[in-house]
Amino acid sequence: MAKCFSFAATCDRWFRFSFSRAGLKPTTTDLGDGTVMHCWVPKAYEPNKPNLLLLHGLGANAMWQWNEFISPFVARFNVYVPDLLFFGNSYTARPERTELFQAQCVAGVLEAQGVWKTNVVGISYGGFVAYSLAAQFPEMVEKLVLCCAGVCMEEKDMEDGEDRGRGLEFSVTADAREDEGDVQGCLSQASEENAHLHCAGLYQFDYQVMWKEHLQERTGLVYALYKDRKMSDLPTITQPALIIWGEYDKVFPxxxxxxxxxxxxxxxxxxxxxxxxxxINKEKPKEMYKHIEAFLIDPLLTPKKENQTSGEKVD
Structure with a gap:
């Protein structure tokens, strides 16, 4: 147990140093009603740069999922990286568990930082929050990147087919896991090439932090994603959007x-x-970054200006 927390603490210190060296600083925003959001923001805002919001998925905290991307993104954007509620140092005493509420809290943080327009990248669960942010606050979101985010999922998808929704089911039943072996089974669902995840220390950390910390609240977040979810209720958005997906995604097919x-x-x-x-942020980070950067920087790559028939590009 001591080794697990030593490993986690060492990684946490390194990530904090990495974020700080890249030009970010930690902030805390009190949104009232017992809701506090932690967010990494620029130490020095540069008006000539566009803004970029990075939203993490179901993991330990924002640093663990975005560390590999921070330096190149900071070079091109004013970057904002919040911990979503019940991750890192963000929490709420309110009962809401929906991505709508998460998005409202993120919007509150951006407003507190004086950010009224930003590009948004959301991975997995963060993609649900990103989509909700674009729908609820269309004037705030300029371009949207959704990475393996099953926002078009319906509740019936959890029961249809052999693989559909299986990875999400593992997350939902996190409270049933009693050892690191169960966590390994869950994490292997997330990765086609598991070399990045096959680390005993990382499994132990995920078991102690991802699956134990705020377990009840995080389980509530996952249930809220698919409970009574229907495509007919999914709002439409008009912002240019890039969708990035892994060919063999077993969490969201x-x-x-x-x-x-x-x-x-x-x-x-x-x-x-x-x-x-x-x-994909661990398996193919360079390819993921390449597509995001091209889409956000090059105006010719907005969807309406592309001459594509299928909308699919395999790289």
């Missing part, structure tokens, strides 16, 4: 990516990364 592309029509562009599972 690629079918959901195609479904989202159809839902967004000409406002969306789908990129499928070959030989990759759900954890």
């Amino acid at each position: 690629l079918e959901l990516g195609h479904r989202l592309k159809r839902h967004l029509d000409e406002d969306g562009r789908l990129v499928v990364i070959k030989d990759c599972g759900h954890a």
Whole structure:
């Protein structure tokens, strides 16, 4: 146990140093009603740079999922990286567990920082929050990148098919896990090439932090994602959107990516990364960054200006 926390503490210190060296500083915003959000923000805001909001998925905290991307993103953007509620140092005493409430809290943090327009990248669970942010605050979101985020999922998808929704089910039943072996089974669902995840220390850390800390609240977040969820209730958005998906995603199958592309029509562009599972930020970070940077920086790559028929590009 001591080794587990020593490993976690060492990684945490390194990530904090990495974020700070890249030009970010930690802030805390009290949104009232017992809601506090922690967020990494620029030490020095640069008006000539566009803004970028990074939203993490179901993991330990924002630093663990975005560390590999911070330096290159900071070079091009004013970057904001919040811990979503019940991750890192963000929490609430309120009962809401929906991505709508998460998005409202993120918007509150941005407003407190004087950010009224930003590009948004959300991975997995963070993609749900990013989509909700774009729908609720359309004037705030300029461009949207959704990485393996099954926002087009319906509750019935949890029961249809052998693989559909299986990875999400593992998250929902996190409270049933009693040892690191169960966590390994869950994490292997996220990665097609598991070399990045096959680390005993990382498994132990995930077991102690991802699955034990705020377990009841995080389970509530996952249940809220699919409970009574229907495509007919999914709001439409008009911002240019890039959809990035792993070819062999077992948490949110690629079918959901195609479904989202159809839902967004000409406002969306789908990129499928070959030989990759759900954890694209760990398996193929360079490819993921390349597509995000090109989409956010190059105005010619907005979906409406592309001459594509299928909306899919396999890299």
